[in-house]
Amino acid sequence: MAVRRRLALPAWRPKGLLGLxxxxxxxxxxxLFTYWPVLQVLWQSLHAEARRQTVFVGLGNYRALFADPAFAAALVNNLVYALGTVVPxxxxxLGFALALSSSTRLxxxxxxxxxxxxxxxxxxxxxxxxxxxxPQVGLLDHYLAKLGVQGANWLGDPDVALWSLMGLTIWKNAGYYMLFFLAGLQGIPEESYEAARLDGANSWQRLRYVTLPYLRPTLSFVAVIALLNVVTQVDHIFILTKGGPSDSTNLLLFYVYQQAVERYDLGKAAAxxxxxxxxxxxxxxxxxxxxERRTDAEEAR
Structure with missing residues (x-):
């Protein structure tokens, strides 16, 4: 009786070749489109243009950057802008998601x-x-005048302009974040709410001890997206204020644009x-x- 031999696969065959x-x-x-541009920016931040030649300056661009009052103002503006837009x-x-969580036509x-x-x-x-x-003829001032309130110079007053941009940003992004919270609410077990009701928990207590703990991963994820939008969204600055008045709405990304396009200082812009x-x-x-830590702690419980 002939014995059939099994063909052994070559030992050198990579197991993850298909996945790779x-x-x-x-x-x-x-x-090509992520890591290579980052390396180029890092390289550019260590060099400067001098007499049509690229010269290595080390940390010179960073020292000039941190010595620039305009950069400090842009950094402060961005922090205020982040706090004034992300939290509201x-x-x-979250309020919209809680109010509209039930599936009805309305x-x-x-x-x-x-x-x-x-x-x-x-x-x-x-x-x-x-x-x-x-001012005076805009839709906002029109309705404020009917209430007997005089509107401010929303984009021309240094004390008000940044807050006006915050209102636009909140109006633009709140509905987007609502979708994530709606998805997170769908993942909360109904048994948790039933147990809280049996224990006599009111609406506020159910929100604090049931809803918010389950939504912590979603909240952290949405917070990261909101921070990305704060740093990367700059179109409204170009259209409405150009960083003014008096640099009161100059954010970090618009500062980079100013250094690279208006002043041709590519090294400082890269820094x-x-x-x-x-x-x-x-x-x-x-x-x-x-x-991750909160998720691990909840799983350990």
């Missing part, structure tokens, strides 16, 4: 209305708000980009790390 082949296109595009946007988005229509600003490009929304914020990216990565990593 499937990931190769994405890795190529990720390297998340609170409004709630579906209201969700669509609240999500409508997300569909409007930021440039178009900024042009719309330009007419709303016009500002690196600093902005480092701050953003630090904030994102901190938020995600807290989310």
């Amino acid at each position: 082949a499937l990931l190769a296109p994405s890795l190529v595009f990720l390297g 946007s998340l609170v409004l988005a 709630n579906a229509a209201l969700r669509a209305i609240l999500f409508l600003p997300v569909l409007i490009p930021l440039v178009a929304a900024s042009s719309l708000f330009l007419f709303i914020f016009l 500002a980009t690196v600093v902005s990216l480092a701050l953003l990565l630090a904030l994102s990593a901190t938020s995600l790390r807290r989310m």
Whole structure:
């Protein structure tokens, strides 16, 4: 009786070759359009243009950057802008999600209305708000005058302009964040609410001890997205204020634009980009790390 021998696979065959082949296109595009530009910016931040030649200056661009009062003002403006937009946007988005969590036709229509600003490009929304914020003749001042209130110079007053941009940002992003909270609410077990009701918990207690703990991962994720939008959205600055008046609305990304395009200081612009990216990565990593720790602690319980 002939014995059939099994053909052994070559020992040198990589086990993850198929997975690597499937990931190769994405890795190529990720390297070309993400990591390579980052390396270019890092290289540019260490060099400067002198007599049409690129000269290595080390940390000279960073020293000039931190000595620039305009950069310090842009950094402070961005922090104020972040606090004034992220927190109200998340609170409004969570309130909208809680109010519209049940599946009814009316709630579906209201969700669509609240999500409508997300569909409007930021440039178009900024042009719309330009007419709303016009002093004396704008839509906002028109209705304030009917109430006997005199409107401010919404875009021309250094004390008011940044807050006007915050209102536009909150209006634009709250509906987008609402979708994430709606999805998070769908994942909360109904048994948890029933147990809280049996224990005599009121609406506020159910929100505090049931809803919010379950929504912590969602909240951390949405907070990271909100921080990304704060740093990367700058179209409304171009349309409405150009960083003014008196640099009161000059944010970090618009500062980078000024250094690169208006003053042709590519090294300083690259240094500002690196600093902005480092701050953003630090904030994102901190938020995600807290989310992981809370998730691990809840699972340990």
